[in-house]
Amino acid sequence: MRLRIEYRTHYAFSQPQRRLVQLLRVTPPSFDGQAVIDWHVEVDCDARLKRSRDGYGNEVTMLYVDGPIDRIALTVGGEVLTEDRAGMVAGAPEPLPIELFLRPTPQTEADAGIIAFADDIAEAAADPLSRLHALCHALHRQIVFDTGNGDPHRGAAAAFAEGRGVCQDHAHIFCAAARVLGYPARYVSGHLLRSDGETIQPAAHAWAEAHVDGYGWIGFDAANGMSPTDAYVRVAVGLDYRDAAPLAGMRVGGGGETMHVEVAVAETGGQRQNQAQ
Known part of the structure; x- marks a missing residue:
């Protein structure tokens, strides 16, 4: 595209x-x-x-x-x-060790609620890739997308407890939960071509990536319950919003x-x- x-x-x-x-x-x-x-x-x-x-x-x-x-x-x-690669990322600059992305930050700190949520996902899915897709879909159902709650500096635990937020919240919660399960995860900022024909948007988009052995980095957009397609343009990554704003x-x-x-x-x-x- x-x-x-x-x-x-x-x-x-x-x-x-x-x-x-x-x-x-x-x-x-x-x-x-x-x-x-x-x-x-x-x-x-x-x-x-x-x-x-x-x-x-x-x-x-x-x-x-x-x-x-x-x-x-x-x-x-x-x-x-852009090409649709089912969310798989290859050939991008990767100067840091993968293990760094297991590190929690104030915006991606997992509380008891997120830990329990992640554990339930782990029990329901057998392999790493299935678990991460299940996590993405479960968060899409659990956290209502609400443009009125647009505070990108809010922590994952607060957004998860409230049950609503914007794409930055979905990305932070996904990172927190994925790291609880032992998967390196990072925040991604970029752009999305909307399917409803609206070309003007009030902000950039955000999603997450997790690293899976044998596959590499894979994108997960919990706000939309899907992996990025050729409608996405990936711009910057980091441990959380502050690193990729x-x-x-x-x-x-x-x-x-x-x-x-x-x-x-x-x-x-x-x-x-x-x-x-």
Whole structure:
């Protein structure tokens, strides 16, 4: 599938800022099943951009802006060719040992409820791959997708107890439960072509990956109860949201700020696939 993505972020400040520093994890890598045809990062003011890779192998762009500045708009995007590989990831940068992804974080800490939930899954499924698919489907049924609960910094235990959340919550809970079962798991940020024809979305998407011996890394989107298909564009990974968040940074100057995000994902050619939202 050939997908076109435009990711726009607008910041407005209540008083001029002296300096802005932003870390952008918005550039997808090319690997088996995902080929970046073109990609751009544009800023509507004088800025310095420095590209590199972080410790997880993600492509990052550091953005530096000297003020005074009271607003800024970022536009990133391009075209990506994708293939449906049943969620299997191969050929992506992997600078870290697999065992690192067994490590819990404050956002992926498993409490008694998640541990019991994971144990029930383990008893019901015989082999590792079946267990992880069962975990994905069970979380899809257990945690109601609710765009009104959009706090990406909320911990897995809190979201699991409430029984509702956004895709970031589903990814955090999946990571917590998979690690309880002994499977390395990581958080993934990226984009999804919706099946309902809506091209404009209020944010990027998130899912998880788990490592299975004999298969490697496999994606699981518990928010949709499925593994990623060619409707997905994988951008960044980490132990949790903080490691893979599209935008992070700081500013020097007082006052408050507002941020508006708009993501457009569309197919540029070929026949539309039947994908989840």
